[in-house]
Amino acid sequence: MNHLDSLEAQSVYILREAFNKFDRLGMLWSLGKDSNVMLWLAKKAFFGHVPFPAMFCDTGKKFPEMYAFQKEYSVKWGLNFIRRDCPPIEEIDPTLPPAARSAARKTEALKRLIAELDLQAVIAGIRRDEEATRAKERVFSPRGENAEWDFRDQPPEFWDQFKTDFAPGTHIRVHPLLHWTELDIWLYIQREGIPLVPLYFARDGKRYRSLGDMDITNPVSSDADTVEKIIAELRATKVAERSGRAMDHEAEDAFERLRSAGYM
Amino acid sequence: MTSAQMTDTPITDLAPMKLVIVGHVDHGKSTLIGRMLHDTGSLPDGKMEAVKAMSDRRGMPMEWAFVLDALQAERDQGITIDTTQIFFKTSARPYVIIDAPGHKEFLKNMVSGAASADAAILVVDAKEGVQEQTRRHGYILHLLGLDNVVVAVNKMDLVDHAKDRFEEVAGEVHKYLGGMGITPAAILPVSARHGDGLANKSQNMPWFKGDTLIAALDALTPKPLPVELPLRFPVQDVYKFDERRILAGRIESGKLSVGDTLLFSPSNARAQVQSIEAWSVDGPVLSASAGQSIGITLDDQLFVERGHVASHESEPPVQTNVFRARIFWLGRAPLEVGRRYKLKLATLEHPVEVQAIERVIDVSDLSERPADRIERNEVGEVVLRARAMLSVDEFTANPRLGRFVLIDGYDMAGGGLVSMDGFHDLRRANAPTSQNITAVETRVTTDARWAANGHKSGVLWLTGLSGAGKSTLALELEQALFRKGWQVYVLDGDNIRFDLSADLGFAPEDREENIRRVGEVAALFARAGILVITAFISPYRSDRDRARAVAPDLFHEVFVNAGLAVCEERDPKGLYKKARRGEIAEFTGISAPYEAPENAEVEIDTGALSLSQSVEQLLGYVEANFRTGAG
Numbered sequence: 001m002n003h004l005d006s007l008e009a010q011s012v013y014i015l016r017e018a019f020n021k022f023d024r025l026g027m028l029w030s031l032g033k034d035s036n037v038m039l040w041l042a043k044k045a046f047f048g049h050v051p052f053p054a055m056f057c058d059t060g061k062k063f064p065e066m067y068a069f070q071k072e073y074s075v076k077w078g079l080n081f082i083r084r085d086c087p088p089i090e091e092i093d094p095t096l097p098p099a100a101r102s103a104a105r106k107t108e109a110l111k112r113l114i115a116e117l118d119l120q121a122v123i124a125g126i127r128r129d130e131e132a133t134r135a136k137e138r139v140f141s142p143r144g145e146n147a148e149w150d151f152r153d154q155p156p157e158f159w160d161q162f163k164t165d166f167a168p169g170t171h172i173r174v175h176p177l178l179h180w181t182e183l184d185i186w187l188y189i190q191r192e193g194i195p196l197v198p199l200y201f202a203r204d205g206k207r208y209r210s211l212g213d214m215d216i217t218n219p220v221s222s223d224a225d226t227v228e229k230i231i232a233e234l235r236a237t238k239v240a241e242r243s244g245r246a247m248d249h250e251a252e253d254a255f256e257r258l259r260s261a262g263y264m
Numbered sequence: 265m266t267s268a269q270m271t272d273t274p275i276t277d278l279a280p281m282k283l284v285i286v287g288h289v290d291h292g293k294s295t296l297i298g299r300m301l302h303d304t305g306s307l308p309d310g311k312m313e314a315v316k317a318m319s320d321r322r323g324m325p326m327e328w329a330f331v332l333d334a335l336q337a338e339r340d341q342g343i344t345i346d347t348t349q350i351f352f353k354t355s356a357r358p359y360v361i362i363d364a365p366g367h368k369e370f371l372k373n374m375v376s377g378a379a380s381a382d383a384a385i386l387v388v389d390a391k392e393g394v395q396e397q398t399r400r401h402g403y404i405l406h407l408l409g410l411d412n413v414v415v416a417v418n419k420m421d422l423v424d425h426a427k428d429r430f431e432e433v434a435g436e437v438h439k440y441l442g443g444m445g446i447t448p449a450a451i452l453p454v455s456a457r458h459g460d461g462l463a464n465k466s467q468n469m470p471w472f473k474g475d476t477l478i479a480a481l482d483a484l485t486p487k488p489l490p491v492e493l494p495l496r497f498p499v500q501d502v503y504k505f506d507e508r509r510i511l512a513g514r515i516e517s518g519k520l521s522v523g524d525t526l527l528f529s530p531s532n533a534r535a536q537v538q539s540i541e542a543w544s545v546d547g548p549v550l551s552a553s554a555g556q557s558i559g560i561t562l563d564d565q566l567f568v569e570r571g572h573v574a575s576h577e578s579e580p581p582v583q584t585n586v587f588r589a590r591i592f593w594l595g596r597a598p599l600e601v602g603r604r605y606k607l608k609l610a611t612l613e614h615p616v617e618v619q620a621i622e623r624v625i626d627v628s629d630l631s632e633r634p635a636d637r638i639e640r641n642e643v644g645e646v647v648l649r650a651r652a653m654l655s656v657d658e659f660t661a662n663p664r665l666g667r668f669v670l671i672d673g674y675d676m677a678g679g680g681l682v683s684m685d686g687f688h689d690l691r692r693a694n695a696p697t698s699q700n701i702t703a704v705e706t707r708v709t710t711d712a713r714w715a716a717n718g719h720k721s722g723v724l725w726l727t728g729l730s731g732a733g734k735s736t737l738a739l740e741l742e743q744a745l746f747r748k749g750w751q752v753y754v755l756d757g758d759n760i761r762f763d764l765s766a767d768l769g770f771a772p773e774d775r776e777e778n779i780r781r782v783g784e785v786a787a788l789f790a791r792a793g794i795l796v797i798t799a800f801i802s803p804y805r806s807d808r809d810r811a812r813a814v815a816p817d818l819f820h821e822v823f824v825n826a827g828l829a830v831c832e833e834r835d836p837k838g839l840y841k842k843a844r845r846g847e848i849a850e851f852t853g854i855s856a857p858y859e860a861p862e863n864a865e866v867e868i869d870t871g872a873l874s875l876s877q878s879v880e881q882l883l884g885y886v887e888a889n890f891r892t893g894a895g
Contacts, residue, residue: 001489001555003279012557013500013514020501020570040544045512047559048543049505128349135349138376156372156594156676158379161608161669163676170674179360181351192544240308 004188007180011038012045013160014139014176018121019051021164022172026082027123028110028264029054031066032211033196034125034177037185039077040194041176053117054079057109059086059102061213069197084113096257099216107262111147114171121172124264129181130241133259140164141173147262173264182209182241183234190227201225210241280351280358281486284378284410286401287387292418296387296456297350297361298328303463304478306352307331328457349377354463356482371400371641372594375679378404382486383412383449385477386437390423390453394436396628403627403643406444407592407681409663412487413441414480415451421458425468443630450480489554493517494579496657496665497526498610499572503559510541510559511568516610516664518576519553520560526574528566529581529655529691535562571612573655573665581655581665583691585806586619588647588683590659591638591670595677598637599646599670605677607648609668614654616670619857620647638678646680649859651805653690656682688773713793717751720890723786723815724797724882727808727861728824729853730839731831733870733878734799737824740879741797745886751793755786757800770850776807783811790818795890803852805859820889822882823864826871828853 001009018025027042027050029035042050054077056070074081086105096104114122121140128135138154140162155163166172177185189196199208199219206219207230220239224230285293298315301307315330350361362377378384384405388398405413415437423429430453441448453469454461454477460468463478475483495518503510520526524537540549541559552558562568573581593599599618607616624635624644638644659666659681666682714720724741726734738754745752761768764781768774779802789796802808812819831853832840843851850856861867866885868878 001553006279006555009514009555009557016500016512016557044543045557046503046505047508047510047541051505129351154373154376156376156679158376158679159667159669161676163674165606165671165674167674179349238305238307238309240310 004184004191007184007188008041008044010179011041011176014162014174015042015045015123017160017162017164018123018140018174018176019046022121024118024120025052025123025174026055026113026117026119026121027052028125029056029070029079029081030125030211031056031062031070031197032125033185033189033200034127034180036073036194036196037180037188038123038125038177039079040192043077050077050079052080052123053082055110055113055122056081056083057086057106057113058083059105059213061215063197063199063211063214065197065199066211069195073195082113082117084109084116087112093261100257102213102216103263104261106264107147110264111262114147119171121174123174123176125177126175126264127177127180127182127185134178137175137178138162139175139178141175142166143171143173143262145169145171147171149260149262151260183231186227186231186234190231200230202229278357279486280353280360281383281481281484282360282362282381283481284362284381284384285387286374286378286384286405288389288392288395288397288401291387291389291392291395291398292456293387294329294331294363295327296385296416296418296454296462297363298331299456299459300361300462300477301331301350301352302328303459304352304354354478354482359481371404371592374401375404375408375592375594378410379408379679381410383414383481383484384410385481386413386415386441386448387418387456388415388433388437390417390419390429390433393433394440398437399440399629400627400641402441402446403444403625403630404592406441406446407590407643409659409681411446412484413446413448414477414484415441415448416454416456416461416477417451418454418456420453420460420466420469421455425453425455425466427469427471430469430472449484450475452477452480490517490662490664491519491554493554493662493664495520495526495574495576496581496610496662497560497574498612498665499528499568499570499574500611501570502568508541508561509565510561511574512557512559513611514557515552515554517554517662519551520574520576521551522548525577526562527577527580528568529573529575530583530653531567531572533566533568534577535564535566537561538563571614573610573612580691581657581662582684582689583653583655584684584687584689585651585653585804586647586649587654587656587687588622588645588685589668589680590643590683591646591678591680592643593638593640593678595640595670595672595675597672597677598639599644599678600637606671607650607654607668608671609654609656609682610665612654614650614652616648616650618646619649622646648680651809653806653810658682658684688771690773690776710791710793714892717793719750719795719892721751721790721793721795722818722820722890723790723811724795724820724822724886725786725802725808725811726797726799726822726824727802727864728870729826729828729831729858730801730851731834731836732824732826733875734801734824736875737868737870737878737882738797738799740875741882741886744879744883745795750795752795752797753789755782755789755796755798755800760800770856772804772850772856775802776804779804779807779811783814786811787815787818790815795886801852801858803856803858805861808861820866820885821861821864822885823861823867825860825867825869830871 086109092101092104126134138157202222202225207222208219224233287293318330319327352359417433434451453472460466496516498513499511500513522537527534538561542549601618604615604617607614622645623632625632657665668680669676670678728734735756742752742754765778768778786796786798842848843854852858870878
């Protein structure tokens with residue numbers, strides 16, 4: 001087994017555990033590279049099927065290319081696709097810094113979706129290497145009734161034994177990509193030929209390394225217009241992946257606060 | 265991997281080595297990591313500046329630990345609360361660093377970090393030497409089977425880079441780890457804050473001729489996947505999304521190929537691998553090995569469910585309902601004798617009861633003491649008992665099926681390693697070994713026999729201590745029913761031992777086999793229309809459960825209950841006296857356990873009732889349940 005094989009096998013194991021343990025389960029599909037890899041892994045885990053809904057919390061501010069991609073692949077991949085609008089900014093905690101407040105709309109939409117579908121668990125494509133608080137996450141991460149994350153008291157998790165027994169009202173986030181790095185994701189996209197939103201590939205000296213809303217995501221300077229070139233670029237770069245995401249950098253603990261409150 | 269592949273594969277595409285950093289609080293783990301990342305050029309642009317700014321804001325000198333301590337509370341208190349993981353690479357290979365908190369109350373987080381590691385760096389303060397958490401973490405590494413350890417004696421600048429002090433501390437560490445059988449791959453002096461001895465050779469300690477920390481890490485060999493161990497394929501789930509019935513799971517050890525005959529435990533059913541299913545791969549998959557998450561189809565539609573373990577017939581896992589375990593306890597409530605927990609071992613989940621706590625180990629000096637509870641953050645040795653047969657392995661033989669967690673209520677409260685020391689493998693091939701046999705259907709149904717007899721048939725399984733009155737009761741009942749014209753027959757423990765089970769003794773595995781045979785014979789009688797009354801001590805629940813499983817609809821468990829004192833006083837065969845004199849080994853109630861039924865259909869208290877009252881009660885039950893038209 002090579003490195004990508006073992007990453008894949010571990011993610012498949014996690015997805016199958018989640019599917020076994022939760023009757024009401026959904027997967028977040030943000031249309032980005034990570035969540036496409038995650039859907040691909042689900043098809044691997046369940047032999048061509050995705051046996052839970054692929055959920056999209058729409059801020060209404062995604063790039064047109066992303067909406068087009070969603071239309072095409074929710075059909076091609078045979079997904080049970082569920083889209084919900086995010087609530088307007090006025091309904092969000094005004095004490096958050098502006099970009100974080102904007103991002104928190106997604107958290108709120110997700111909470112409402114969880115309530116609407118009565119979901120026990122949500123699968124999300126976060127990775128440890130993205131950001132320091134995500135590095136502390138568990139694979140099966142329990143949340144409070146209000147989706148909040150108590151990072152001070154997380155359950156032990158070892159030997160691939162995850163917390164799957166809960167008091168009523170507990171909600172779980174499942175993170176099958178936690179052990180992947182950005183480079184791993186691209187190497188796997190290359191190996192498997194996974195389709196992507198074209199914004200990741202350079203046009204006029206710019207490309208997106210991470211896709212969020214149009215107003216809070218910035219492209220990086222790059223000429224990498226193929227998967228191969230992106231991989232070569234990543235091998236050389238020392239720029240953090242989320243440096244183009246404004247909300248991570250507004251205050252020392254801005255992202256930590258967002259995540260404690262239930263952000264992905 | 266061949267050397268040709270090695271050279272073709274960029275460093276970044278190799279599997280990272282997972283490295284856990286452990287040690288006492290404030291001995292400098294986070295600083296060492298922060299500095300190591302910096303010195304290997306692994307920090308992203310801007311990170312140094314951000315850390316400097318965070319340090320300035322708090323009015324302190326450059327704090328390397330801020331590279332890792334991601335949470336506000338961690339930075340403010342200067343401690344690591346939860347385990348974190350961070351990626352870095354050297355010229356030899358990539359690493360994942362697992363930073364484990366040093367505080368005692370965060371042991372669960374430390375274990376969460378350490379359990380998945382390939383190797384460990386144990387950080388020891390040169391000034392303070394080995395401290396409580398150094399020992400605790402060292403012991404946990406040992407318990408987890410993590411023997412790839414590099415020791416960094418840190419803060420050498422605080423002891424004037426003295427060679428003597430280094431050797432003193434190195435000696436202490438050697439002694440403690442050596443006591444557990446761990447020989448560190450290297451012990452090195454470093455000064456993490458100044459980057460001395462990490463990626464760069466120390467300028468201040470010319471007396472040290474060994475490697476830098478990075479070179480010592482690069483020299484470690486990761487543990488290979490257990491491909492060479494016997495096959496263990498625990499079933500994770502069974503899928504029926506389309507026309508295929510796929511058994512999904514991860515191969516924990518060994519390998520399997522299409523066409524292999526698999527043995528499923530605990531059912532002992534066998535079937536051949538018809539296909540290995542996969543989505544989006546080129547061509548058929550013909551074999552798979554340890555570490556792979558796969559799906560297979562079988563040539564026979566066996567009943568298989570999550571928790572069943574597939575192996576090859578020649579090398580099955582141990583089958584047992586009782587085993588010993590080393591436990592590290594993380595639960596809020598202590599582990600206590602008599603308490604029940606849910607055991608999770610690979611994909612198997614089953615309730616177990618703590619039968620005994622053999623000892624608690626003080627990890628600060630490795631001393632042992634007897635105890636009746638294991639408190640949070642303590643380590644001990646216990647005996648666990650389950651109601652059913654479990655498929656396990658000795659941890660030393662196969663770690664993947666030799667380790668488990670215990671769930672207390674909703675919480676994962678502990679981890680443990682299986683030892684079969686003093687217990688037997690209770691596996692018996694109870695599937696037919698003969699080839700070319702085909703079951704035939706009788707044309708006379710059991711219902712027709714019942715109609716002819718005027719009563720139903722079944723198994724009245726009398727269980728209880730020796731002297732409780734099982735045989736007496738059985739024979740009285742048989743006579744009473746026979747007089748009424750019933751088809752009835754008694755199978756008695758002693759009689760069976762003269763013939764059907766003449767080859768068996770009284771060791772647990774012999775008792776198990778004896779009861780298995782009786783269970784089968786009783787079920788045959790019952791299907792033949794006869795009401796069978798069995799009188800066997802049958803002390804183990806799991807054995808009785810198995811007898812029930814032969815004919816569940818016909819089985820009635822009768823607990824003939826009399827206290828040990830009563831039975832010992834009756835002592836009709838003089839056996840208790842012999843047992844007390846030590847002349848009988850493994851005598852139930854004296855030197856071997858009796859597991860009382862938990863859900864018997866009938867309980868007869870022969871300690872309180874007279875014989876005629878007892879017979880009366882049992883007759884009443886029979887009339888109510890076996891008379892045609894009743895029940």
